[in-house]
Amino acid sequence: MTLTDERTDDEHPAPELRDLRRLVDRAVRLTVKAARADEQPNVARRLRLFLGRLDDAPVVDDSWPVYDHVNVQRALDAWLAEPGRDAEVMGLAGFQHMEFGLSELLHLGPDFMPVRLGGLATVNLPSGPDGETLRCIHTGVLLVTEPDGTRLAMLVRSGEMMDRRVHVQVVCADTARAEAVAGRLRELVIERNVFRGRVVSFGDDIFGQDRGASLLTFQTRPHVPREHLVLPEEVLAQIRRQVLTVAEHRDALRAGGQHLRRGILLYGPPGTGKTHTIRHLMGLLPDTTVLLISGPAVRFVGEACAIARNLQPAMVVVEDVDLIAMDRHLAHEAQPMLFELMNQMDGLAAEADVVFVLTTNRADLLEQALTTRPGRIDQAVEMELPDAGARRELLHLYRAELGWEVSDAALDSAVERSEGTTASFAKELLRRAALVSLERDPDQVAPTIRDEDLKAGLDELLDSRNRMTRRALGGEPGGHDETGAAPPEAYPGGWSSAGPGLAP
Missing domain, CATH: 1.10.8.60 (Helicase, Ruva Protein; domain 3)
Structure with missing residues (x-):
């Protein structure tokens, strides 16, 4: 006999009466649960009771970048607060690491157990520069009754794992109504945007592990008075004309058919005041949305330009632009971020009130297509060493x-x-x-x-x-x-x- 063949009485205990009782109780519970399945609360059943059967109704799907999660919540709050609209929030459980939408929820059978009714999952997200936060729905369903009695359901869900977007799906017997609701939410996301008129910088949560973190971080708007800026008046005048004077006369310039989109390059040795000058400008533009990009965050230039387009007047600051905009004849490899930056600058409408402020310590290394083409860099200002x-x-x-x-x-x-x-x-x-x-x-x-x-x-x-x-x-x-x-x-x-x- 081998060691694996040896057995003891403890390993094969004799059945007792209490064991049989447990087996009978378990069988009864399973039988009762199966018999009463139609009476148990179920996501699909709850949706059907509210909406009726919508087997052929299409689901309208919209999504936003994860950093807009707080803005989606503000849009929902504003829309739900409109007179005559009533809503019930339905929480879900068992949704982690699962891909599903309203179509799947509408057709869940009683045996589909992973996604079920549960507590509402929420997350607190930054909503201002002084530590303000807003409680946002992470995953949940809204059962909405419109002022005219129309009913619709909305699924709000923040993406899991590598899905870096926030989704809102709408379903209604009237498809046109669902599409109108989705369109109104998109308008409200821009109107109620917490980043409007703020100074924000791009960070990076590469693997998406911290769902409470935002790609954008609020910064306190600096206020650097003129007397703290040791800069010749003629140099500062060049900078202010491109950044401040254009902003001051935006309406008149538009009326005269002149473009507002502009770019300015501040160049010179390290420590000569490029960043400090930008801080001075930010303090003079209290209502302008400022997007700061530096270091590894330069890969988010596309997102920054999209935000600037929606939240203008806006300023996009790219520090040390030579890191991504080196002359193609000097670079040893392709520079996709250079082409992204130029495409984004070209893609903005001429009347867009967006100013790009770029800085570099080595202007001689910059790509000429960036610095010589009108509409990209309109003014280059040398920041020289102090005398x-x-x-x-x-x-x-x-x-x-x-x-x-x-x-x-x-x-x-x-x-x-x-x-x-x-x-x-x-x-x-x-x-x-x-x-x-x-x-x-x-x-x-x-x-x-x-x-x-x-x-x-x-x-x-x-x-x-x-x-x-x-x-x-x-x-x-x-x-x-x-x-x-x-x-x-x-x-x-x-x-x-x-x-x-x-x-x-």
């Missing part, structure tokens, strides 16, 4: 909350030694000087910068051991001489020092 006067102004600006006991001679020396650096460098210089001040006098409530503190902070930043730090701050594109100044040849393309900006 001596601007560097002095930056140091005064950034010291606003610091104690300041620096002589004019020490300030002049710091300005001279920091030639060729950016606003980011100036900001870090004062932070280093503040640390030196606290090391000198640890009992200070707030640091007070003196001549020796400013000199020590600058010495530290210009030290050869801090070369990587200077590069990160835009302070050493190609090295400094013994005075800390960057040589003119360090700036490809001949960056001059006539037009300072202010880094973020």
Whole structure:
């Protein structure tokens, strides 16, 4: 006998009377359940009781991107709130990882158990920049009675797994009525859109694991006053004309047959104020929808343009556009996002009040089809390194909350030694000087910068051991001489020092 053939009495216990009783009880329950199947609550039966038999009625299906889930709910809430309309919400259970629609629900038999009546599945989604949320239906059925007595059913369902869309299906004995309802919801999704007039940035939930997360994230609209923007007036005037003046006179321009769609490119070395200038513009356009795209999110440029088209006036900001728009003769592989960007810019109607603001550190690398064709980039503005006067102004600006006991001679020396650096460098210089001040006098409530503190902070930043730090701050594109100044040849393309900006 092998080990697997050995058996014990415990493995084959003798049947007892209580075992037979359990078997009889189970058989009775199954028999009663089968006999009363027609009396049990069932999704299909509930729908038929409300709608009647709709064997041939087509289902009208509409869907939106997952980031519009909150807008679909707002549209539903507004539509259901119209006078005379009554609705009952029917929850579902057992729907996870299943593909189904209203057609399947209408024809479920009593033996189809996965999808059944249950509690309403909801999800709280962001609806504003200050932490506001809205409770949204994840999966459920609405049984709606119209003011004239017409009945219709609506399935609301957020896609599962890789289905990144929110679906609303409508069925009614009157197909035209169902189509009209679907059309009205689509209008309301745009009218009640929570992103309208907001600043939003694109994120990425690649695998769709967090159904509560949105592809779009609300940002607080910045307010950067003109005095905090160390930028020549003539440079800022070029930018404001394309972005603000066109927006201000949109109606008159339309009446005169002039296009509103426009593009502006801000280019220059890192840290010269491109992003900070955009933040200034956003604060001056409080009712404009702003869509921010940077880094890996550039692949969502198509979605951004679709939102801008629906929610205009809008601004689409693409930072470091050279990452996707390198000249085709220089790129080693195809750039699908470049063609997507150009197609989207071309696809917007000329009267669309949408401005594209692109930034780059390397304008010389950009695809010429993007920068030279009218209607894509209408204005290119160079953001140059700050000159001596601007560097002095930056140091005064950034010291606003610091104690300041620096002589004019020490300030002049710091300005001279920091030639060729950016606003980011100036900001870090004062932070280093503040640390030196606290090391000198640890009992200070707030640091007070003196001549020796400013000199020590600058010495530290210009030290050869801090070369990587200077590069990160835009302070050493190609090295400094013994005075800390960057040589003119360090700036490809001949960056001059006539037009300072202010880094973020």
